[in-house]
Amino acid sequence: MALDLRPNDFEPFKPARPVAEKQGKAVNPSVVPLVDVKPLPASAKYVVVGAGVHGLSTAWHLAMKLRRSGKGDGSEVVLIDKTGPGAGATGLACGCVRNLYMTSPLHTILRHSVDVWESDPVNLGFQQVGYVSVGEANQEADYLKMAESQNAAGYGSDVYIGQDARRFLKSIWPDYKTERADVVLHEKPSGYAGTHMAVWGLDQKCLQWGVTRCYGPEVTGYEMANGRVTHVKTDQGDIACDCVVISAGAWAPQHWAWLGRPPKLDMAYADGGAVKDQDFWTFWRLIEGEAALPEGKDFRTADGKDSPVLHVELMNAEVRREDGSLLEERPHFYTYVRYAAERVGAPGVQGGSIPIPIGPAAELEPYGHLNDLYQADDWFADYWCATLAMLMERFEGVRAHFIERRNGGIGAFTPDNVPVFDWVADNAYMTADSNHGFKMIGVGKLVAELLEGSTRVEALEPFALKRFSEGWTYGDRNSNCPWV
Numbered sequence: 001m002a003l004d005l006r007p008n009d010f011e012p013f014k015p016a017r018p019v020a021e022k023q024g025k026a027v028n029p030s031v032v033p034l035v036d037v038k039p040l041p042a043s044a045k046y047v048v049v050g051a052g053v054h055g056l057s058t059a060w061h062l063a064m065k066l067r068r069s070g071k072g073d074g075s076e077v078v079l080i081d082k083t084g085p086g087a088g089a090t091g092l093a094c095g096c097v098r099n100l101y102m103t104s105p106l107h108t109i110l111r112h113s114v115d116v117w118e119s120d121p122v123n124l125g126f127q128q129v130g131y132v133s134v135g136e137a138n139q140e141a142d143y144l145k146m147a148e149s150q151n152a153a154g155y156g157s158d159v160y161i162g163q164d165a166r167r168f169l170k171s172i173w174p175d176y177k178t179e180r181a182d183v184v185l186h187e188k189p190s191g192y193a194g195t196h197m198a199v200w201g202l203d204q205k206c207l208q209w210g211v212t213r214c215y216g217p218e219v220t221g222y223e224m225a226n227g228r229v230t231h232v233k234t235d236q237g238d239i240a241c242d243c244v245v246i247s248a249g250a251w252a253p254q255h256w257a258w259l260g261r262p263p264k265l266d267m268a269y270a271d272g273g274a275v276k277d278q279d280f281w282t283f284w285r286l287i288e289g290e291a292a293l294p295e296g297k298d299f300r301t302a303d304g305k306d307s308p309v310l311h312v313e314l315m316n317a318e319v320r321r322e323d324g325s326l327l328e329e330r331p332h333f334y335t336y337v338r339y340a341a342e343r344v345g346a347p348g349v350q351g352g353s354i355p356i357p358i359g360p361a362a363e364l365e366p367y368g369h370l371n372d373l374y375q376a377d378d379w380f381a382d383y384w385c386a387t388l389a390m391l392m393e394r395f396e397g398v399r400a401h402f403i404e405r406r407n408g409g410i411g412a413f414t415p416d417n418v419p420v421f422d423w424v425a426d427n428a429y430m431t432a433d434s435n436h437g438f439k440m441i442g443v444g445k446l447v448a449e450l451l452e453g454s455t456r457v458e459a460l461e462p463f464a465l466k467r468f469s470e471g472w473t474y475g476d477r478n479s480n481c482p483w484v
């Protein structure tokens with residue numbers, strides 16, 4: 001694929017942004033205009049590295065908490081990004097907000113996150129349309145378990161089985177082809193958010209609460225003394241700090257190495273199993289795409305509302321093209337789709353399929369749509385459109401409307417594919433969401449609580465690093481996907 005230096009631009013009401021450059025090399029640009037950016041100060045109480053969803057949310061909540069508690073204000077929080085808000089995965093994610101995980105502590109994280117999404121759905125671009133997952137009979141027990149745990153966490157969801165599942169689907173989408181639908185989970189608080197709108201809203205909130213936003217300096221390492229970070233080193237000088245939060249997305253492995261953390265580990269599981277010498281980080285690439293909806297077609301519900309996000313994983317179903325021919329490249333059926341007019345610039349949908357593992361190392365620059373290596377493969381358009389046409393009559397013929405443009409990106413996954421939210425030095429906290437986390441906007445709120453003075457924040461504790469050595473590494477799943 002030839003390098004087309006235009007990013008996948010869909011910023012509403014704006015002309016295409018130029019590609020950013022750093023030392024003569026193309027870098028993925030911020031997805032929002034840079035307003036009132038400050039030079040890097042010599043010192044700060046708190047430094048937050050990375051203006052993706054976690055860094056922005058942490059800086060905003062911390063500034064708000066400091067002001068409200070009278071302990072300080074946003075000027076003590078310095079947010080650094082080498083490019084600007086949304087230049088990493090946050091700016092190009094599909095934006096689905098769901099709670100479909102077997103790892104039950106995540107259900108609480110999502111409850112906190114939806115609280116944040118709900119706090120300002122307009123400025124954060126949140127559409128609380130719900131999330132509908134469809135599975136085969138072999139997923140029944142998992143769906144029941146998830147719904148129970150979600151409800152216990154205050155996240156209301158319903159499960160429908162057999163005829164009830166099929167009736168439920170038809171009540172939303174009368175043209176749904178229900179022959180492979182045995183079980184349905186309906187998460188009512190879930191939905192999706194326009195990624196650029198979310199980034200704009202978060203950055204504006206940081207500005208409003210007086211965060212010192214420094215977009216441009218690239219962190220090049222950490223100066224340490226006695227297990228503490230004393231200075232964050234950047235290509236525009238060093239900044240002394242009391243505390244640092246590292247929210248570096250796919251770049252987390254670099255920061256991990258700069259902090260002197262080991263590249264491999266031994267992992268122990270609750271059932272006594274053990275894995276030795278596991279790579280701490282594994283990169284995966286996420287493949288996604290978009291399609292326009294032609295005149296006369298929509299992705300609305302039977303009663304005319306914006307559709308819930310639809311997610312279907314079927315382990316035993318083949319994927320066939322509309323002419324009946326078999327798409328042999330993929331062993332099973334996995335698809336998700338959401339309404340995405342804000343992305344397409346017209347009525348349209350966006351979605352994806354199972355990510356593909358890369359390995360413990362990956363070329364990170366340029367990130368995202370600018371990197372030839374990580375675009376959705378040629379087979380993706382056929383596969384995704386075929387799955388949609390198999391699910392609903394309205395999507396028959398959608399292949400002709402697939403939008404051929406750059407899409408996809410990479411993420412850094414943890415050893416058990418579950419986030420690590422923990423201290424990585426005495427005064428350095430890392431949010432490494434294992435590429436789960438555009439939806440996890442509430443993690444920043446929880447981290448801010450911890451930094452502002454809470455001795456413990458219960459919701460974060462299940463994501464501690466010590467799980468690998470203490471024998472509670474996660475790993476319970478019935479999916480071919482790395483999201484557990």
Ligand SMILES: Cc1cc2nc3c(=O)[nH]c(=O)nc-3n(C[C@H](O)[C@H](O)[C@H](O)COP(=O)(O)OP(=O)(O)OC[C@H]3O[C@@H](n4cnc5c(N)ncnc54)[C@H](O)[C@@H]3O)c2cc1C
Pocket residue numbers: 049050051052053054055080081082083084085086087088089090091092093094095096097217218219220247248249250251286287288407408409410411431433434435436437438439440
């Ligand atoms: C194609 C794709 C689709 C996805 N879809 C979804 C979805 O539908 N729903 C969902 O919940 N999640 C989704 N995700 C995952 C989600 O996007 C990420 O988990 C989340 O955005 C990560 O946020 P972050 O703040 O950790 O990192 P990022 O958004 O990557 O931000 C990290 C920031 O750190 C900065 N940075 C890194 N290193 C340095 C340095 N040395 N100096 C200065 N700045 C630095 C970068 O410039 C970047 O802006 C998707 C991911 C991809 C790739």
